Amino acid sequence: MEKGDRNSSNRSRFAYGLLGIVLAILLWEIASARVGVSLILPGPAEVAASFFSLAKTAGFWVAVGGTFRRVLVSFFISLVLGSVTGILAGLYPSVQHFTAPFLTIIRATPVMALILIIMFWFPAGHVPVFSAILMAYPVVHTGLYQGTIATDRTLLEMARVFRVQRKTVFFRLRLPAIRGDMASAAKNSLGLCWKVVVAGEVLSQPSFALGSGMQSSRLSLDTPGVFAWAIASIMLCGLSEFLLGLVARHLQAGGSSDE
Amino acid sequence: MSDYRVSGIGKRFGELEVLHDFSAIFPKSSVTAVLGPSGAGKTTLLNIIAGLIAADSGSIGNFGSASFSYSFQEPRLLPWMSVLDNILFVMSSLPDRDYGKKRAKSFLAEAGLHDFASSMPSKLSGGMRQKASLARAFAFPSDVLLLDEAFSAVDLKVRIDLLDLFSKLWEEERRTTIFVTHDLHDALYMADSIIVLSARPARIIDTVSIGQARSDRSYDGHDLSAIKQRLYRQILAND
Numbered sequence: 058m059e060k061g062d063r064n065s066s067n068r069s070r071f072a073y074g075l076l077g078i079v080l081a082i083l084l085w086e087i088a089s090a091r092v093g094v095s096l097i098l099p100g101p102a103e104v105a106a107s108f109f110s111l112a113k114t115a116g117f118w119v120a121v122g123g124t125f126r127r128v129l130v131s132f133f134i135s136l137v138l139g140s141v142t143g144i145l146a147g148l149y150p151s152v153q154h155f156t157a158p159f160l161t162i163i164r165a166t167p168v169m170a171l172i173l174i175i176m177f178w179f180p181a182g183h184v185p186v187f188s189a190i191l192m193a194y195p196v197v198h199t200g201l202y203q204g205t206i207a208t209d210r211t212l213l214e215m216a217r218v219f220r221v222q223r224k225t226v227f228f229r230l231r232l233p234a235i236r237g238d239m240a241s242a243a244k245n246s247l248g249l250c251w252k253v254v255v256a257g258e259v260l261s262q263p264s265f266a267l268g269s270g271m272q273s274s275r276l277s278l279d280t281p282g283v284f285a286w287a288i289a290s291i292m293l294c295g296l297s298e299f300l301l302g303l304v305a306r307h308l309q310a311g312g313s314s315d316e
Numbered sequence: 317m318s319d320y321r322v323s324g325i326g327k328r329f330g331e332l333e334v335l336h337d338f339s340a341i342f343p344k345s346s347v348t349a350v351l352g353p354s355g356a357g358k359t360t361l362l363n364i365i366a367g368l369i370a371a372d373s374g375s376i377g378n379f380g381s382a383s384f385s386y387s388f389q390e391p392r393l394l395p396w397m398s399v400l401d402n403i404l405f406v407m408s409s410l411p412d413r414d415y416g417k418k419r420a421k422s423f424l425a426e427a428g429l430h431d432f433a434s435s436m437p438s439k440l441s442g443g444m445r446q447k448a449s450l451a452r453a454f455a456f457p458s459d460v461l462l463l464d465e466a467f468s469a470v471d472l473k474v475r476i477d478l479l480d481l482f483s484k485l486w487e488e489e490r491r492t493t494i495f496v497t498h499d500l501h502d503a504l505y506m507a508d509s510i511i512v513l514s515a516r517p518a519r520i521i522d523t524v525s526i527g528q529a530r531s532d533r534s535y536d537g538h539d540l541s542a543i544k545q546r547l548y549r550q551i552l553a554n555d
Contacts, residue, residue, distance in 0.1 A: 215392040219406035
């Protein structure tokens with residue numbers, strides 16, 4: 058695609074996205090006016106006011122930092138662990154057979170049940186992290202496993218005929234071949250980590266957490282406050298996905314260097 | 317080293333018998349074309365020789381200790397690497413990296429792709445990609461060069477260009493070459509000898525030596541009309 062076409066396409070995408078947001082806010086305003094009770098459904102203006110007043114407090118930013126840290130820790134651990142086992146499972150069927158029952162159980166377990174069980178085992182601050190790892194790890198594992206087994210057999214065959222060393226095949230053929238799968242798995246798992254970490258915080262109530270703030274607003278019947286915390290969580294998730302997208306694009310563009 | 321030979325090769329894929337008691341001699345430092353109809357088992361034969369698949373029976377003799385270059389029907393270039401990096405990828409197993417790089421650049425230049433060394437394969441035409449694949453096969457210092465219908469997926473002009481490129485590169489390093497094709501003209505233009513195969517399961521129905529120098533041949537084969545007619549008769553009689 059030409060640069061001019063791409064800019065035009067980006068502008069059009071942005072315009073449609075903005076239109077969607079405006080429409081959603083409009084519908085929200087109409088629904089809120091119809092309900093007429095702030096405790097049940099506050100309007101956008103009320104929530105925005107609550108959000109800005111919250112953002113002025115130090116506690117909000119400390120909570121944001123705490124949740125961000127938990128999300129990053131759970132994301133990186135599930136990414137590394139899922140990548141290693143996913144690739145190994147793609148290379149060696151015995152690893153896939155070994156991990157399959159565990160992954161099936163994890164996938165079938167409801168998030169809330171998992172968080173409640175983990176609450177028996179770990180301190181409050183660790184519950185969201187472990188819950189998110191357990192939920193995000195299978196996503197990464199499966200993505201990388203699928204990518205590894207789908208690696209172009211004809212290229213692997215070519216490398217075999219020319220007796221290319223296994224290390225070179227792994228780093229210069231297999232890994233670049235699954236870059237797209239890795240980026241996709243990372244994006245999916247990051248979104249999941251945000252959802253599970255916040256859910257885990259709501260239930261386990263650690264110090265310095267968005268989820269704890271949300272729960273505390275709920276207990277004091279501050280519905281605009283709950284919405285404000287939720288909006289903060291959505292914005293942070295969007296921001297981290299955007300940053301991850303930039304990193305993934307940078308990695309994809311820089312994968313063709315010489316030896 | 318003596319000529320390469322395979323003896324008594326048999327291969328089945330389930331119920332389908334592809335090769336049955338196949339034996340042949342491939343003279344050293346010469347180009348042998350294996351000519352046969354599509355689906356006769358020519359690629360299977362090359363893959364057995366290269367060690368990519370195992371034969372059910374028989375022996376690949378001294379091919380077992382040989383090193384191979386392979387130019388496939390499709391170029392099989394890594395799409396995320398430049399053309400030069402694709403060649404360096406296969407050269408990475410060589411102990412002397414500088415020697416490998418020098419050969420890669422030299423054969424790329426011979427193939428007329430010097431200016432495209434840093435281009436990605438997606439930026440090249442089909443014919444140029446196939447040239448890069450051929451340059452890669454020649455750049456890798458193997459004992460045996462295998463070509464699997466390496467010129468069949470391009471138009472006639474590009475095909476003749478590729479065949480001429482092959483002859484030029486081959487003259488620089490006369491490597492034992494096995495070239496499978498279903499195209500009689502390609503075989504007559506390139507080969508020192510032609511092994512004609514029957515339909516599946518493949519068996520040898522004729523072996524022809526071509527005495528005429530490659531540089532004196534024309535692609536239409538009019539200067540080899542006697543051999544051409546003989547091969548046509550063999551192919552049609554066994555169709």
